[in-house]
Amino acid sequence: MTATVPPKAPTFLGLPTAPRGVGHLRGDQSFPDAARTALRDGQLRANLGHATTTIRNKRAKVVGEVADWEQLRAAGKALKAATMAHLDEHLEELERQVTARGGTVHWARDANEANEIVTRLVQATGTGEVVKVKSMATQEIALNEALEAVGIEVFETDLAELIVQLGEDKPSHILVPAIHKNRAEIREIFARTIPGVDPGLTDEPRQLAMAARKHLRERFLRARVAISGANFGVAETGTLTVVESEGNGRMCLTLPETLITVMGIEKVVPTWRDLEVFLQLLPRSSTGERMNPYTSTWAGVTPGDGPQEFHLVLLDNGRTAVLADEVGREALHCIRCSACLNVCPVYERAGGHAYGSVYPGPIGAILSPLLTGVEDNASLPYASSLCGACYEVCPVAIDIPSILVHLRAEHVEAQEKTTAEAVAFRALAKVMSNPRLWHLAQRASRLGRLLSRGRPTLPNALPPPISGWTRSRDLPTPPTSTFVEQWTREHRSAK
């Protein structure tokens, strides 16, 4: 399948990045080009603005009631760093424990190998359809496409994923993947694609949710194979964890005879006790709830309860290349809460699709280029104003701005030829790496706003050196105040 794709230069220490030609880590367009389309879509921006504001406020409220949040955050960060320092040993222990409890562990070097393993496992059961719990790792490797290519029908069961799947669309947010669709659009998708749906279906959210319940119920009850991801895998006990809200996860983890879980190797945690930290950090940061409705954990196979066949697929797909990057490695600490998306002024305007990868927002701007090699996602490290809001909210304190700067430097270094773009990028990188210069450039770009007179984008109006870059890639019209200023103002008034 990938034989025609040219091999690419391995990055750090010769470790291979995620292969080309498979999966969803690379967009068809650069970030600025894709963002330009999104910026012209007023409805999309209104939906996104509403969503990010709502979740941001909910998060702030439930985080605010935890007196020891900073201690939990520091513990989460230290736990992840300690895990990465001995990742090989923790994975071997996880494998031992899962195997001892009746599970089977598979290792996948990359997306192609993981897809082959899962396809083989599904085919061995003789079933022609699988139910799936929302999982970033399986989206990353485009598992659905691989299964469908051999005629296996895949049912996404998370409501938002179902909307995305039925609408032949792409997810745009980690937590609420269909946030770019409004209720009327969802009703239209359901009316068109769900067989036997009530023609009187309205666009009331409860009615739409119940239509999805009815549609999926019989599939859950007849499913023989389920596929999930995992939020955490506990090495010392072999316990896997899925955190969810709707109960579709429980259906998949409980009813079918066979369960196949695809887990990125960075999701291992050393001890059961470590979950006392992550199960506090994740729900509050993610949905802004004290606890999500359902968390399921299981260790191998339990006679008489749940699937009697369990497979765990451990996925690399560029993660070891990220681990080799001493600055970038922190990106592997991410617990996929999506808090950084909801505070990011760039995400809020550009939307998730502009990032071209299943990982959007600030985490996507570092993780995607780290997984693919920066040459394949060269514009993403610039998709940020380095305002630092993502770092502030990150429950495991990933220093996203520093990694962005690091990747910018790496990208510029990698450009051997002195093209006009390379020069402009280099100048941009210099400005963006220095808070004082960046501040000045941002204020200068406000001048650009006056010049643009309400045009949606701003082709040539930025001062040098940024103009060298924006000439070929329209930059969004800058807001009336910079995000840093706005943030400072809002925070001051909140106190």
Add this chain to the structure above:
Amino acid sequence: MSAREEVLGRIRTALGATRAAVPDVVRDYRQAGEHPATGPELLDLLVDRVEDYRATVLRCAPAEVGATVRAALDQGLGAGWAAADVVVAPGLPADWRPEGCDVDDDRPPVQLADRSASVTAVAVAIAETGTLVLDGSPDCGRRALSLLPDCLVCVVTADQVVGGVPEGIGRLDPLRPLTMVSGPSATSDIELQRVEGVHGPRTLLVVLAA
């Protein structure tokens, strides 16, 4: 080389011969809640947090559990429910069970979808987050039991209530299949409007015996 050896080898290469020192994990976050065990403040906190998820809590004396479970079913199913529509965990104490109810056995799990309500005990309840944890022991039942019927009644006793997440995790056995339940199943996927009950039980009732 097998994929296993190769991935492990890559990790070793990535980390280098001299690995970075493992940072100390300082666990100076709260290990326990503020309220004394089984005390009224702790139980009130649990009730407050569970109700915040729009679940219903019925409180009763330990001797009144059976009658209170019936009252909970009246609320969840409407008066006049048939005992045969209610399925209970096999290890549920006899005096907690509605008379004539169905007791779960080793039938295929999907058959539980035919029942309107299920009744189980819990292993632990975490007050600060309003979380009930079922651990697959005989009084909690297998996982499908608390999943398929549309109305779930859970009985919590005062000694099972802990303050925060660390105490809860400490009491649980990670080798058992665990289900942590915080309110009824819910989605906010459509314009962020919360809708209770997608695939899991749409109604959650908690009987708190103290």
